[in-house]
Amino acid sequence: MGPFEYLWLTVFFFFILIAFVRGYHRELGATTLIFVALFLTTYFGVPKLPAIINQLYRETFHISLSQRTIEHIMASGLSVIFIAIIFASYAGDTFSFKGKPAKGFTGFLYNLLVGAMNGYLVAGALWYFQDYYRYPVTDFQILQLPLTTTGEHIANFLPPYVVPPIFWAVLVGVMLIFRVRK
Amino acid sequence: MSGNTADLQANILFWIIIALFAWQGYQRGLWAELVKFGFIITGYLSGTPEYLGKTLVKLVNNITFAIQFLIHGGAAAIITGNFNATTLNKIFTEIKRLPPPIPKENAEMAMFLAMIFLIIIGYLVSTLLKKDKMPGMGLVVGALNGYILSVIFLPLLPDKPPFTFEDLSFEGIIKQLGELFGYLIARLIDALAALFNFMFDTFGAWAIPILLFAIVIITLASLTRGKKKGGSQSSSGGGS
Numbered sequence: 001m002g003p004f005e006y007l008w009l010t011v012f013f014f015f016i017l018i019a020f021v022r023g024y025h026r027e028l029g030a031t032t033l034i035f036v037a038l039f040l041t042t043y044f045g046v047p048k049l050p051a052i053i054n055q056l057y058r059e060t061f062h063i064s065l066s067q068r069t070i071e072h073i074m075a076s077g078l079s080v081i082f083i084a085i086i087f088a089s090y091a092g093d094t095f096s097f098k099g100k101p102a103k104g105f106t107g108f109l110y111n112l113l114v115g116a117m118n119g120y121l122v123a124g125a126l127w128y129f130q131d132y133y134r135y136p137v138t139d140f141q142i143l144q145l146p147l148t149t150t151g152e153h154i155a156n157f158l159p160p161y162v163v164p165p166i167f168w169a170v171l172v173g174v175m176l177i178f179r180v181r182k
Numbered sequence: 183m184s185g186n187t188a189d190l191q192a193n194i195l196f197w198i199i200i201a202l203f204a205w206q207g208y209q210r211g212l213w214a215e216l217v218k219f220g221f222i223i224t225g226y227l228s229g230t231p232e233y234l235g236k237t238l239v240k241l242v243n244n245i246t247f248a249i250q251f252l253i254h255g256g257a258a259a260i261i262t263g264n265f266n267a268t269t270l271n272k273i274f275t276e277i278k279r280l281p282p283p284i285p286k287e288n289a290e291m292a293m294f295l296a297m298i299f300l301i302i303i304g305y306l307v308s309t310l311l312k313k314d315k316m317p318g319m320g321l322v323v324g325a326l327n328g329y330i331l332s333v334i335f336l337p338l339l340p341d342k343p344p345f346t347f348e349d350l351s352f353e354g355i356i357k358q359l360g361e362l363f364g365y366l367i368a369r370l371i372d373a374l375a376a377l378f379n380f381m382f383d384t385f386g387a388w389a390i391p392i393l394l395f396a397i398v399i400i401t402l403a404s405l406t407r408g409k410k411k412g413g414s415q416s417s418s419g420g421g422s
Contacts, residue, residue: 027406031398099405106309112400117397164388171398178402 003150006142008127012119019115027114029096032175033089034121037082039168041125042133042160045078046132071133078129087120097179121159128158192334192336199336202326207324215323220305222330229297231290231333238287250277283384291380294345302333356360 019027048072057065089095102110128139133151138145147155207215227233255273259265284292314320347358381389 024401028401029400097402097405102404102406106306106404110404113397114401117394155362159388159390162387165389167391171394173400174395175402178405 005127005147005150005154008123011123011126014117015066015119015122016112016115019111019118023101024110024114025099025101026094026096027111028175029094030086031114031118031121032095032172032179033085034125035168035171035175038125038159038163039172040085040164041078041082041129042168044080045167046074046160049077050074059127068136068139072136072139075129075133075136079115079126082122082125082129104112109136124157127155128160131155131158132160192339193340196332196336199332200325203328203331204321204325208317208321209325210308210311210320210324212316212323213314214308214311215320217311218304218308218327218331221300221307225297225300225304226330226334226349227259227298228322229293231293233295235296237287238328239284239292242284242292246283247277250280252369260274285383288383290381291376292384295377301335 053073054065054070057063080132101107136146137143145150224234227235228238229235251273254276255269259269259273347355349355349358378389381393385392
């Protein structure tokens, strides 16, 4: 496999393409659910889930989980939950915003901005689940470490590292106010 | 030789910009172009240190200083009436340690960004205005806008032409087009990197939350509401 960050860059560009195909007014609906997913995972999942999982396991099997096993469960579990929410935001009758989107160059720019934002949030969050739990995926030889210098630099700016968890809730609030305005 | 080519390219670009803006002015009409003109002039004044630039930077720094004063105990001192020399001295000692949001080394970049920001806002506001019945006057003011923008931005171009087509064979043109595309992408990345560096210098860890918030607000606000038909609002909901 190539450098670790290439996979995440592909996801990032993929979301830009999706934004151009669907239009940014629909993508903003997906953005709302991405914010919800980020809030749930960073506010509740990351700080509280390890203790709950460990407690449940200890009470069931009377032994504690090793640190690395917890890291595997957390990284995979949070990624699955996150991907499930993102999938739900795109499947079936989707959540989108009222109104006509801008056209021409302005519309192009907004599609690009929203696509880049969604790409950064999704690719960044999935990368964060790996980075925070010391890259469990590398134990399966799926991807290689160490990160390149660029990769290490990008990893400092993954969404949950630079945005406080409560800020995701603020953004969800803002989105909902715009969604329900008359 | 390359200097002459650069001059020629700059001259061609100068007339292309004027023609484009004149055409846009003809389509949009007088009022939209006048609004754009106002924003361009304000942007130019804000981006020039001798006119409004330095004042703008001072204003931002002083407003931040005032906010920091209130946050670091000033507001509490005013409310409680505990407004004595010791309290003030303590507050000022504390906030003097904080760096200004726009330090001297970033002042020029901040002025330039303020100018770009105002020009973009002018363009966006002008698109909201309805087309009027004075296309001729719109053409004139549009050309004037193009002229001012050329005067502002063309001197920023490099003295040497950054790229020339030398091999005019089919393969050569394809190869050089690829190189030109790579060159433009590299310059775009440089410009974005400079912008992000400026943002991180100014806002620190809050740069990304502020950026996300700005994108969300700008794009949501851009969704114009459709005309009501029989009491129901037009909605684009559903379907991926």
